[in-house]
Amino acid sequence: xxxxIPIFDQITALDAVGPYEVLSRLPGARVMFVAAEPGxxxxxxxxxxxxxxxxxxxxPEPEVIVVPGGYGTRPxxxxxxxLEWLARAHETSQWTTSVCTGSLVLGAAGILDGxxxxxHWLELEGLRQYGATPVARRIVEQGKVLTAAGVSSGIDMAxxxxxxxxxxxxxxxxxxxxxxxxxPPFVGGSTAxxxxxxxxxxRSAAATLA
Amino acid sequence: xxxxIPIFDQITALDAVGPYEVLSRLPGARVMFVAAEPGxxxxxxxxxxxxxxxxxxxxPEPEVIVVPGGYGTRPxxxxxxxLEWLARAHETSQWTTSVCTGSLVLGAAGILDGxxxxxHWLELEGLRQYGATPVARRIVEQGKVLTAAGVSSGIDMAxxxxxxxxxxxxxxxxxxxxxxxxxPPFVGGSTAxxxxxxxxxxRSAAATLA
Numbered sequence: 001x002x003x004x005i006p007i008f009d010q011i012t013a014l015d016a017v018g019p020y021e022v023l024s025r026l027p028g029a030r031v032m033f034v035a036a037e038p039g040x041x042x043x044x045x046x047x048x049x050x051x052x053x054x055x056x057x058x059x060p061e062p063e064v065i066v067v068p069g070g071y072g073t074r075p076x077x078x079x080x081x082x083l084e085w086l087a088r089a090h091e092t093s094q095w096t097t098s099v100c101t102g103s104l105v106l107g108a109a110g111i112l113d114g115x116x117x118x119x120h121w122l123e124l125e126g127l128r129q130y131g132a133t134p135v136a137r138r139i140v141e142q143g144k145v146l147t148a149a150g151v152s153s154g155i156d157m158a159x160x161x162x163x164x165x166x167x168x169x170x171x172x173x174x175x176x177x178x179x180x181x182x183x184p185p186f187v188g189g190s191t192a193x194x195x196x197x198x199x200x201x202x203r204s205a206a207a208t209l210a
Numbered sequence: 211x212x213x214x215i216p217i218f219d220q221i222t223a224l225d226a227v228g229p230y231e232v233l234s235r236l237p238g239a240r241v242m243f244v245a246a247e248p249g250x251x252x253x254x255x256x257x258x259x260x261x262x263x264x265x266x267x268x269x270p271e272p273e274v275i276v277v278p279g280g281y282g283t284r285p286x287x288x289x290x291x292x293l294e295w296l297a298r299a300h301e302t303s304q305w306t307t308s309v310c311t312g313s314l315v316l317g318a319a320g321i322l323d324g325x326x327x328x329x330h331w332l333e334l335e336g337l338r339q340y341g342a343t344p345v346a347r348r349i350v351e352q353g354k355v356l357t358a359a360g361v362s363s364g365i366d367m368a369x370x371x372x373x374x375x376x377x378x379x380x381x382x383x384x385x386x387x388x389x390x391x392x393x394p395p396f397v398g399g400s401t402a403x404x405x406x407x408x409x410x411x412x413r414s415a416a417a418t419l420a
Contacts, residue, residue: 048230174419179359181402182362183366184390185370201379209386210388
């Protein structure tokens with residue numbers, strides 16, 4: 001099973017690496033980090049680079065697509081090479097998924113029109129321009145299209161997807177393998193639970209905090 | 211604040227990227243991925259490479275050290291260059307931390323002698339050879355030394371550390387920024403909660419699942 005994860009400059013690393021860590025453990029999985037031009041892609045902070053080993057056109061028909069987010073998705077939403085690859089790959093994929101603002105790229109490729117979808121909480125309204133209905137949930141499943149909320153939600157999305165692909169027992173084994181029994185130190189990891197002053201702090205410092 | 215994350219071939223990517231995603235959001239943070247020889251370092255699956263931009267000896271006195279895990283930690287526990295760098299950097303660090311089997315490297319550098327510590331649940335007993343007392347908790351804090359359990363626990367550890375460094379409000383903002391309000395699809399992410407047959411499945415397929 002070929003799993004394509006497009007990466008790009010100004011990516012949020014965890015958006016890609018969370019799902020990679022889960023999906024690479026599926027039986028027969030081959031995860032490929034793809035880009036129009038292979039090579040190292042820098043995160044938003046510039047402090048880390050992930051390497052894209054494969055050209056987009058080398059992987060035309062992946063069974064699974066995972067589009068991660070980050071500031072770098074903004075230019076991608078008008079990048080013809082990426083959007084054409086995505087639209088075409090989606091025709092034959094078994095699962096088309098995104099994490100965080102990766103859903104805006106799915107939207108720009110015409111994949112979310114008429115669907116419910118999610119993204120990072122700061123960007124939810126941006127989904128409307130692509131004909132999608134924003135939903136403030138951690139994972140939104142619409143047929144073969146799964147969109148996940150901000151950054152860390154890709155882990156939950158990928159485990160959900162692993163259960164669909166390989167069964168619940170296998171997905172449980174992956175969850176135990178990566179020891180995913182979260183103990184976040186605070187309760188406020190979503191806007192539904194965070195104190196208003198913390199939400200305001202993130203809004204006003206979105207460039208560094210979100 | 212300089213934060214050094216040593217990386218190496220056969221690393222578990224999420225061990226490094228979870229803490230990176232949290233700690234890079236701290237005010238004034240400069241996260242540096244370091245290695246004896248800079249360049250791309252392949253994960254255990256070979257499907258992804260993270261790039262080390264800095265030589266170990268360029269970063270002799272980081273304020274924070276985070277040692278990630280993976281099969282690649284096995285050769286590291288007898289790698290004189292890494293162990294000498296770690297032992298020396300630990301003398302001046304404000305925080306010395308690990309994720310997953312990264313704690314075995316801290317142990318080999320003499321940093322855990324007489325301390326409680328944790329690691330991936332499959333490797334807990336391995337800590338004893340370094341004079342550490344294994345503890346099956348998600349995060350173990352012993353003065354300035356924090357060790358975390360398997361893979362995904364690095365996110366919880368890094369948020370805990372962020373609160374120590376920048377205060378609870380700032381750490382809460384980071385948690386909301388990465389939308390860390392986990393909804394794991396199963397309850398069995400630790401051996402305390404997983405069904406025996408799932409634990410056995412991971413044990414018998416540790417090379418692919420853990």
